[in-house]
Amino acid sequence: MASTLKPDDARQVEEAIAWAVANGEPLELIGRGSKRALGRPFQVETMLDLSALSGVIDYEPAELVLTAGPATPMAEIEKLLAENNQMLAFEPMDLTALLGGASSEGSLGGSLMINSGGPRRIKSGAARDHLLGFEAVSGRAESFKSGARVVKNVTGYDLPKVICGSYGTLAAVTKIDVKVLPRPEKVYTVLVLGLDAEQAVRAMGAAMNSAHEVSAAAHVPANLTAKSAVSYIREAGASVTALRIEGFGPSVERRCAELREELASFGTIEELHTMNSLSFWLEVRDVHYLVAPMQDPVWRISVPPASGATVAADLSKLDGAAWFSDWSGGLIWLQLPASNDASSAEVRATVDAAGGHATLVRASKDVRAAVPVFHPQPAPIAALSRRVKESFDPKQILNPGRMYAGI
The missing domain is CATH 3.30.70.2190 (Alpha-Beta Plaits)
Structure with missing residues (x-):
């Protein structure tokens, strides 16, 4: 029978993961749940609910630094920053409508775990470029922290860069320090x-x-x-x-x-x-133009901007294709009819030819189980990914298989 662990603080997160390690019990990590439909579907019996780790812990507008729990709603953070004429410059996406949820359900931790980055990414970078530091518990049930509440803080491994985009497969984040910037007039x-x-x-x-x-x-x-x-x-x-x-x-x-x-x-x-x-x-x-119809798969495709027009033209030839581009042509959002069974292979072949990568952001569970959600990695990169996973989570406790089968 499925069960849920809901820790109230970082110490209880460590205790929950220690229990899971001792019992060989894989965990599904969840904050506010708005991004559960991202990634490969996987079966676990126990959920680690981090929703209690919410709220702004410290905010110093003059220092351009905000500290919050991972489950803090993005709407709460954006409201607080707007009151001080500040913003998160990486422009985190709100994909809840695209994934079938209600708007503004997302959290700060969720944005970091997918390395979110909106239209300003071509100028200001993605989430990983604005994460100053964090505290977390690894799949070894060991608490650790990296970075600090200052901009120049990196010595040794730059773990904030590693944790962003890890989809909760490396550690359960318990506290986040993020850089903020003034809003434009x-x-x-x-x-x-x-x-x-x-x-x-x-x-x-x-x-x-x-x-x-x-x-x-x-x-x-x-x-x-x-x-x-x-x-x-x-x-x-x-x-x-x-x-x-x-x-x-x-x-x-x-x-x-x-x-x-x-x-x-x-x-x-x-x-x-x-x-x-x-x-x-x-x-x-927020990919508003491709929200409907909900049953149709949506791809997020990254290519060199100079190749954007060629890739878009080739993808437009697929039956029922709809697309638009961002990042000066380097990011293509593509929607294809659910009935087009051969589309995934054609998408990947087109993107491979351009030297890019494609992520299946929205699709049914059956499709996400059958089709690689994230672009297949070359053997050397795949081996490195496995070693990173083993370093943080040797017993495959945290979100096992969410990104790649067997990892």
């Missing part, structure tokens, strides 16, 4: 209308190589713009290539004006101001 978006994938990649490349400090670059094809909540995007009737500029008011206005002039040769140019810009980039961040 204004957020404008320059739009180029009517471009195809190849033209969009060239326009985004020109913008990113300009002197205007573009913080995000995305392309939404015409067949998806009608799903936008931003009226101008929804009624455009054409594809939208979007370039975000943010900062102090006069600087944003000047840089937008100059970027519009530089991109005029690509086609019709328009501009979104702060409120509409914020709404649009939330849609891009």
Whole structure:
């Protein structure tokens, strides 16, 4: 019979994992549960519920540092930061709607465990670049900590880089120190209308190589713009290539004006101001355009930006494909009909040819059990992954098999 362990603090987390190690009992780690549908399905009888490890422990706006429990809701953190005109610069995605949950259910720890990174990643990096330190309990039932509440703190192994993106397979995190940054005063978006994938990649490349400090670059094809909540995007009737500029008011206005002039040769140019810009980039961040229909698989594909147009064009040939791109063409979100049984092999072959990798973010349990969710690793990398897992969790106690079969 399935059972749940719900520790109240870090000491009880250590005791729970020690019990699991002693009894050879694998554990499913869960915080707020919004990301349980990510990764391979696996069967365990006992859940380690970390939801009690929630709440902001310390916040020093002047020092740009926040400390919180792993299950602290992202909505709570974002509200607190907004009150102080600050933000998490890595722009953590809220994938709950895409995965079939209610919006804003995600936690800080969950964002770190998937190494979340939104549209600003091309400028500010992903979650691992903003994690200053953490405390955790390994699969050996040993408490440890790494990093500290300062930016320059790394000596020896940079464990914050290792723990981010580990999907709870290495340790149960009990406390998190994260870097925060000031929010921009204004957020404008320059739009180029009517471009195809190849033209969009060239326009985004020109913008990113300009002197205007573009913080995000995305392309939404015409067949998806009608799903936008931003009226101008929804009624455009054409594809939208979007370039975000943010900062102090006069600087944003000047840089937008100059970027519009530089991109005029690509086609019709328009501009979104702060409120509409914020709404649009939330849609891009949270993959709003591919939420429905829920039964259709969704892939997250990372390729060199210069290859983005070719990969998008090839994937567009698959029956029923819908896609949009972020990160100046380097990130492609792809939706395919559930009825297309051969699609996974075609996706992986296309992405392999471009030197990228593809992750199956949403699919049924049966599909995620049959198809590798994460891109298959070359033998040397797979061997390294096994050694890292064995170092932290030699008895395969924590989320066994969630990322790769047998690991």
